[in-house]
Amino acid sequence: MSQRHPLLKKCLFPAAGYGTRFLPATKAMPKEMLPVVNKPLIQYGVEEALQAGLHEIAMVTGRGKRALEDHFDVSYELEQQIQGSDKERYLYGIRHLIEHCSFSYTRQVSMRGLGHAILCGRPLIGDEPFAVVLADDLCLNLQGDGVLAQMVQLYRQFRCSIVAIEEVPAADTHKYGIVAGEAIRDDLLRIQHMVEKPEPAKAPSNLAIIGRYILTPDIFDLLEQTAPGKGGEIQLTDALQRQAAEGCVIGYRFRGQRFDCGSAEGYIQASNFCFEHFYRKGL
Ligand code: G1P
Numbered sequence: 001m002s003q004r005h006p007l008l009k010k011c012l013f014p015a016a017g018y019g020t021r022f023l024p025a026t027k028a029m030p031k032e033m034l035p036v037v038n039k040p041l042i043q044y045g046v047e048e049a050l051q052a053g054l055h056e057i058a059m060v061t062g063r064g065k066r067a068l069e070d071h072f073d074v075s076y077e078l079e080q081q082i083q084g085s086d087k088e089r090y091l092y093g094i095r096h097l098i099e100h101c102s103f104s105y106t107r108q109v110s111m112r113g114l115g116h117a118i119l120c121g122r123p124l125i126g127d128e129p130f131a132v133v134l135a136d137d138l139c140l141n142l143q144g145d146g147v148l149a150q151m152v153q154l155y156r157q158f159r160c161s162i163v164a165i166e167e168v169p170a171a172d173t174h175k176y177g178i179v180a181g182e183a184i185r186d187d188l189l190r191i192q193h194m195v196e197k198p199e200p201a202k203a204p205s206n207l208a209i210i211g212r213y214i215l216t217p218d219i220f221d222l223l224e225q226t227a228p229g230k231g232g233e234i235q236l237t238d239a240l241q242r243q244a245a246e247g248c249v250i251g252y253r254f255r256g257q258r259f260d261c262g263s264a265e266g267y268i269q270a271s272n273f274c275f276e277h278f279y280r281k282g283l
Helices: 041-051 066-071 076-082 086-100 114-120 147-158 170-175 219-224 236-246 264-279
Strands: 010-014 056-061 102-107 130-133 137-140 161-167 177-185 188-196 207-215 249-253 257-260
Touching: 010 041, 010 114, 041 066, 041 086, 041 130, 041 137, 041 147, 056 066, 056 114, 066 102, 076 086, 114 219, 114 236, 130 147, 137 207, 137 264, 147 161, 147 207, 147 249, 161 177, 161 236, 170 207, 177 236, 177 249, 188 236, 219 236, 236 249, 257 264
Parallel strands: 010 056, 010 130, 056 102, 161 249
Antiparallel strands: 130 207, 137 257, 161 207, 177 188, 177 207, 188 249
8 A cells, every 4th residue: 555545544524514404403402413213313424434444533513512522432320320231232333433433523613614624624634535424414335335435445446536426306406516527437437527506507417426525635725725615615516626627536426325314305214214224123
């Protein structure tokens, strides 16, 4: 493995957003703690990261998000209470994560967009490639490797930034970063254009960016130079567009399913899916 690109080991979770679409549930509780059946959204994301071999978890949180830190810590009183009872098994999953991952946190003080949130994570990441998970997008693959694990494999081959992509209805392009480029394999695109949330008439395709990224560390300098874009926010998509123009960014059509848990509809679908495939089977 070359020195310039050490093995990926860090995963950044931007988790400072307010979750206004789920008010009042998210008034005093972080949206990332919303349970999909019995497990908070963020835990699915951390499980996916660990399964991909990324065990250094970095979170960009904000005011009112302390429950995230408490979740990835032991709870002595509770654990003492249920020790030895059959309820203890409910904690096996979270204990496994706590034992196998390290967690570091920083805060985004003002909400200036996804690009800005990632820039806030720079001190936790340093000068190495890293993955990004947007926990709202719940990605599951019952057939094998999770989406991040698939992307880590690709990174070994391409050594450049990689974004997960998926076809969306043309009418929905205004909800996503949209990409277009040259196909280099059935499931791979060398990206030439990226636009943040274009209206359908201005979208270069209907291929949307999903909340899984692998980024090379030069993204930080690019983000620093990125002016506010769509919605007056610093957009990761704009910095990636420059990276694509000056080097290489790959779009990857992943294997598996993605649920948009930032919307009530996607959240309910995810809950039904997880109930059927995991909870009911005691997984
Ligand atoms: C963000 C990104 C967007 C991407 C989306 C995936 O938008 O800015 O490019 O398509 O995540 O979920 P958000 O959903 O945070 O508004």
